[in-house]
Amino acid sequence: MTQTPGTVGDMVKKLAGLPLLFNPGERWHLGMNADVVGYLVEILSGQSLDTFISERICQPLGMTDTYFYVPAEKTDRIASLYHPHADTSLYKYSAADQNFYGMTFTPVIDPDGPQTYFSGGAGMYSTAYDYMLFLQMLLNQGELAGKRILKPETVRLMTSGQLGEIEFFAPGLSYGFGFYVQTEPIEGMKGSSAGSYSWSGLFNTSCMVDPPLQMVYVVMCQHFPVGSFEVRDKVDRFIYNDLLP
Numbered sequence: 001m002t003q004t005p006g007t008v009g010d011m012v013k014k015l016a017g018l019p020l021l022f023n024p025g026e027r028w029h030l031g032m033n034a035d036v037v038g039y040l041v042e043i044l045s046g047q048s049l050d051t052f053i054s055e056r057i058c059q060p061l062g063m064t065d066t067y068f069y070v071p072a073e074k075t076d077r078i079a080s081l082y083h084p085h086a087d088t089s090l091y092k093y094s095a096a097d098q099n100f101y102g103m104t105f106t107p108v109i110d111p112d113g114p115q116t117y118f119s120g121g122a123g124m125y126s127t128a129y130d131y132m133l134f135l136q137m138l139l140n141q142g143e144l145a146g147k148r149i150l151k152p153e154t155v156r157l158m159t160s161g162q163l164g165e166i167e168f169f170a171p172g173l174s175y176g177f178g179f180y181v182q183t184e185p186i187e188g189m190k191g192s193s194a195g196s197y198s199w200s201g202l203f204n205t206s207c208m209v210d211p212p213l214q215m216v217y218v219v220m221c222q223h224f225p226v227g228s229f230e231v232r233d234k235v236d237r238f239i240y241n242d243l244l245p
Contacts, residue, residue, distance in 0.1 A: 002098075002106045003069075003113035008049065008120060012039045028166050028175060038120020049118035060147040061137055063130040069115045070125050078125065079222045081107040081203060093224070105202075122202070128220045131207060135216040139209050159197040159209070179209075192240050206232045213244070 004011075015032055022029070038049045045052045050068045058066050070078060082090040093107035106113075117123075133144060138159070142150030150158075161174025161181045168174055172184040179197040186192040196210040204221035219235050 002104055003110055003115065004117040005114045007116055008035055008039050008118055009042065011117075012036055025166075028163055028168055032121065034121030034178065035119055038118065041120070042118075049120065053124075057134070057149060058130075060149060061133045061144055063126070063133055066124060066126040066130045068118050068124055070109060072111055075109060075111070078109060079220075081222045081224060083224055128218045131218045131220075132216060135207055135209050135218065139211060139214065139216050186236070186240075192236075200226070200232060202226050204231060206235075208236075215239075 011032075012035065015036070021031075041052055042049050045056075047055070053066075057063070065074070081093040083093060085091055095108040095110070097107055098104055137144040137149055138155055141152040142148055142155045158177040159179055159181060160176055161183055162176055163174045169180065172182060172186065174181045174183050176197060179199050182192070182194055182196045182198075184194050193210050193212040195212055196208060198206065198208045200206040202224065204219075204223045204226055206219045207217065209216050217235070217239065219231055221231055223231075
C-alpha cells in the first residue's frame, strides 16, 4: 500500500519462496492472490498491468479518472485520508504519516516516487462515477454501451460462491473470484437479495451489485482504519429497509 519500488512480478517471485499457511482447499484466508493474478495478466498479455487495464477496461468503458498513479494535473482532486479521534473529531493524515496499526501505506502521493509497481489487488485511484461504470458493466453480464469486456459466463463464475463448505467471514456469505457473494438474504434487511456480490476497500470504500434488483451502488470514503466507520452498514439498511418498497 505504498509507492513500492520494483514490479509486482518481483513480489510474486519472492512470494513463491514462502511456505503456505495451509493446503489449498482447506480454508479461506485473505492473501496476495489478486496480485498473482495481476502478474499473470502481464505475462499473458505482454503488457504492464496499468496499460492492460487502461486499454482493455477503462478506455472502452469511458473511465477517464482511474489510475494507479494520478497524473500531475489531477493530483489536486485526490481526497484526503482521515482517522477518528476518541472525541469523534477527525485527524487528517499527512505525507509524514506512514505507519499505523502495523501497516505501511502512502496517504499522500509522491510525484517523484517510484511508479512501476502495479498491484493486482489494491492501490488504484478512481471516482464514484468511474466505479459505477465498471459495476454497471458487471450487472449487464460483462457489457456496457455496446462494449463487451467479459463473457457472461465469466461474470457468472466470478460472482458465484466458490468455497463450498469452507467457512467465510459470516454465515450467508461465500467468496467468488474477486467478490464476496451473498448466498442468502441478510437477516433484518427486508429487501436484501441472495445472489448479490460486493467488496470493500481499506479506506472504507465499498460497492454492491444486486442482480435480482438490477441495482448497483458505490460508497466512497477516505477513513482509516477499516471497520471503524459504519457507513456501509448504514447504507445497506437505508437502501433495503427504508428506500425500497
